Amino acid sequence: MTPPDATATDATPTEAPATPDVVLEARGITKHFPGVLANDRVDFDLRRGEVHCILGENGAGKTTLVNVFFGLYQPDAGELLVGGEPVAFNGSGDAIARNIGMVHQHFQLVQVFTVAENVMLGEEVRRGRGLLLDIDEARRRITELSERYGLHVDPDAKIEDLSVGQQQRVELLKALFRDADILILDEPTAVLTPGEVDEFFDVVRSLTGQGKSIIFITHKLREVLAVADRITVLRDGRVVGTADPDEATQASLATLMVGREIILSIDKGPATPGDVRLRVRDLEVTDERGVRAVSGLGFEVREGEIYGLAGVEGNGQRELVEAIAGMRPVSGGAIELDGVDLAGASPRKVHEMGVGHVPEDRNKHGIVGSFTIADNLVLNTYHRRPFVRRRIRQLKDIDDQARELVKRYDVRTPGIDVPVQNLSGGNQQKVIIARELSGDPRVLMVAQPTRGLDVGSIEFIHRRIVEMRDAGAAVLLVSAELDEIFTLADRIGVLFRGGIVGEFDRADATRSTVGLLMASGRAEADEAVAS
Amino acid sequence: MTATVETPPERPPESRLPAAVQRYFDLQPVLVPVCAILLAFAVGSVIILLVGENPLTAYSALLRGMAGSWDRVAASLGRSTPFIGAALAVAFAFRAGLFNIGVEGQLLVGATVAAWVGTWDVIADLPGFLAVVTVLLAGVIGGAFYGFIPGFLKVRTGAHEVIVTIMLNSIAVFFVRWMVNSQDPLILRDTTASVPRTAALPRDARLPELVDSEPRLHLGFLVMVALCWFVWFVLQRTARGFEIRMVGANSHAARYAGVGVNVVIVLVMTMSGAFAGLAGGGEISGTSGFLSPGVFVAVGFDSIAIALLARANPFAIIPAAILWGSMLAGAPLMQQETGLSIDIVRIVQALVLLFVAADVIVRTVFRIRKRVVGGFEEPTFGTEWGSTL
């Protein structure tokens, strides 16, 4: 069970591969996608009652590997053994029949169904000779399961009314309802607050305590060390090493994961804040359903500083950013840019006033996938000189700019007339960053700028954001990643239920205080710090 | 799901192929429709065999009817003329992600307004050129108004344009029938004519004839070809066209980029209606000289098919519309010689569209490999229409 080219093997298991308590084993799993080798001869095994972490950065092939385990992908080569027997899954139904359950990174729930309907879907509780749904019996069984594992979910609640944390429990219930002994958890903590993460680890331990075996996928080093019994590290689709959590350190795992020394923090000089550029006062914004998503919110961003807005997703970030960008109506309060009220202005007006906006949802708002890189680089300046004269587009000027920006922002592409959807996520984000930063904005608003990106792109984008600050822009950073906030921000605000519940200088902020505020809106014992 | 690639994407394998093979792949945009047409005729011949006729005789009659003589060619082009404008209307809306099924109604309203304006006394006094332009303009305004309604309703109330335009088609049919049929009150009916129809346009208001065929080939054909170029230019070379394509490809991003999406939707529907109205006015001024109720039946759906056949490319619409129109122009000769119903042509046309849309079938039958898109090709059809139906 030695990986093909292990660079570090702190604790190579010594047992023979087919020991009785190995519940799942993969040998030489290989999986191609067009243009990508997602898994390359991956070996892996899982023992009864353990938590085996698969660690790797975005795009390392972790999700592909577990989708093979769960029957969603068929491997091009290699074999899979469950309970010592070779299996060939032809769909997730086969995996479920082998008592494998999976909690996907993006929850696979039907929003308009109840918890009970979601849980029993595909394995319906029936009555009347199997013709009818038996909701009462399903409800009873779900309540029983949810009590046994301490999950506390109401079987009659609709998914769309549940919080993210509760939805995750529904996903767990789905697996347990099908008597899963092997649980695959794909980035389960990505959506949770630090407090919720601790609670989730308790659930994981109670599961292993009752004999379940767990594959836990993550790219967060801290979590691996907290929860894992064993660690396998993937890079570029290959197993590059295994590690024992008792001996590994964050630094050693990081090096293994990325393949080189990474700088865990970027060099960033102290901020030299100037005048207030962006001032938000008593802002009121509603969401699509007419529900107040932002209320009484206020903060200031000065030139030459990065103001980081931390918070669990769904606490009004999206609505706030869209309101500032002019994409969502404001029902009260003011958004002042150098003293001019922008509330209610159109997106074009906001942009022309000097607000750059890197949107949260890259594919939905940031790019037009079928358009070329050149066209995407003029997405919001196409109507201005020199790109248009007498209403006619000046293709040469558009191309000239594109060539220059592609070079300056290191967009890896065969040419500027490639549809931007053919680029990797990191390069797509660089196109957006290039477009928004090259306009020399007075205020730069970046939302979740590095979500789903690889370490190289993250470093590049972080450095650019700091450069913008040093050049005198006021930067508003919205991120659900606490690490990102702590790396970049000069000041930190915590968003909770549509309002700011705490504000800190970077130097005074601690992860635990901010985490607690994010989760509950209260600092409790640390009340004093929040002032 | 797939891994992130930080290196430039691998070059598509085709680019390593020999030049001749490469050229074959570049031909695909033409090759697939041509094969689809062949396949559709093949399936059609099975149907002809089933009813006990000889497909070869039938098709040869059809071909002679389509292009057997210069006169037939002119007639085919004449028959195709309205299809170009109507299909252009559909294609233009497609590019903004809108599905305009209301072309039939817009044609009809355009034609009605043109026929009405054409009988004004002033028209007879205008010099020829101005008279024609006025009548065509009347058609444009009528069609534009009828295209504006669904665009406006979509923006203001969220009503889906597919349903609204279909309903407007039926309403237009009834309304125009009433206006042309009614004798009390007398509205548009020409009381001297034996069948319900409007009065004939004065000579000066008629588009000049190019060839005296049946139906006649008139200047409108060239107008429609010029219109194709105009639409291409607007879409590809102007800032407004960039906005339209942006709305069609990703309306969320368009909003983010500061495009007035609602303005674009109303504008595109109005312009789309205007193109259809021009085609309708052109028919009145160029072909018939008057309006009788019941014209343009099925032209609406035909124009959708043509726009799809041309993959919403303005230039490809010209050959697609000519194919469509000439098949319809040639069908009567086939019926005359073989006794086969002209509806067989309709079946073949539907099959052509089916095989073009489901190119998997054609690729399987003719073993055409899918081209890996290395260069830049814009998607023709937004996938957004379905989502709100």
Place this chain on the structure above:
Amino acid sequence: MTVATVPERRTRQFGHLQTMGILFGLLGVVLVGFLVPNLDAADKAFTLETPPDPASLSFDPRTLVTAIGVFFLLTAVASIIAGWEERAEPYARGGLLVSALLLAPLVVVLSLAWSEAKDTNIIQLLVESLRLGTPIALGAMAGLWCERSGVVNIGIEGMMLSAAGIGFTAYAVLGDAQDSTWMWVSIGLAVLAGGLIAALHALVSVSFRVDQIISGVVINLLALGMTSFLRSQVIVPRGISTGASTTAIALPLLSDIPVIGDQLFTAKPIFFMMFLAVALSWFVLFKTPWGLRVRSCGENPHAAETLGIDVIRIRYQAVILGGLMAGLGGAWFSMESQGGFQDNMTNGTGFIALAALIFGRWRPWSAFAGAMLFGFTRALGTRLQILDVTIGDFSIPSEFWQSLPYVVTIIVVAGAVGRAVPPAADGQPYERPR
């Protein structure tokens, strides 16, 4: 520790409710202020039975119109208050619903008042609405099954037309005026034809993942060509054009109910089967495991796939089931209503069915209600044509009444319904991960 959603706080605003309320209020003002004073004093009557000696309810149109107008005004007041005071909202909503329903009797009463006729049979009008709503309801069920599984269906029209044409062609070939068995065989073939066309829709849009709207357009085109071809090549040469249709059945017991029984419960078979189809659709969709799976495929096919559900297969099944329903609707045209086949005889009914489905927000009984609304406008059109409604000197032409269902559809889609939310994955082709 979980993050609760932001508590729901409605903003006070001038919204949809108020707009609708004010529209009704204006209508009320027009009715009470202008129409009633100008109506002639004449007693009119609703009859309940067919002649010779019908039971009837007589009334003065002015009283009734005034009453309805006043109710509209009250509704307007309630909805304006609801803008400021939340407790008034249920009253406003209820009032709007009743007002909308009152529009139907209002039109009937007004037309009668403007007509020379003294009375009109309202039970017959109701029955006629249900009868003309039959193909619309069946078409709506066809759309329901497709779209609940995530496949948009604008080919309902084509499915119905094909079934009508193929069914009647079968009857023309096989039929025998003496033996009604062949009629039933032909209806069965029509239903199967609907299923077959639906299978083509599934093949093209589910398996080949062609845009579902394009697939629907193809089906509509193909149906037009194919059925016209069948008519001219098979039906016309055999000289069978009209006359052959299903015979009415009287439901035992129910048809003996006095006054309404005979009118309502003596009808042709597809009419009764329509009710069965709607009830069955509701039951299967919401009460059975398979229905749950269909709905999950329409909402989140990826979730369904991860639970081992074969999304492709479910979509095929649902689309074909929908096609069978459309097939029955098609059979209604050629073998129950007309007893013959004409080119394009469905004449847009499939699209109206789609509007009924949207009106019903993709729920079986609500879609049925929508279908009956359109059935009512059609029945009303015919009725008002007979009544010869005259305002001043202007005799309203029949074309106006004929276009009524289409106008109502636009109003319904644009106004009353607002933005209906379709199944989340409706229209999205699904590709199995490999």
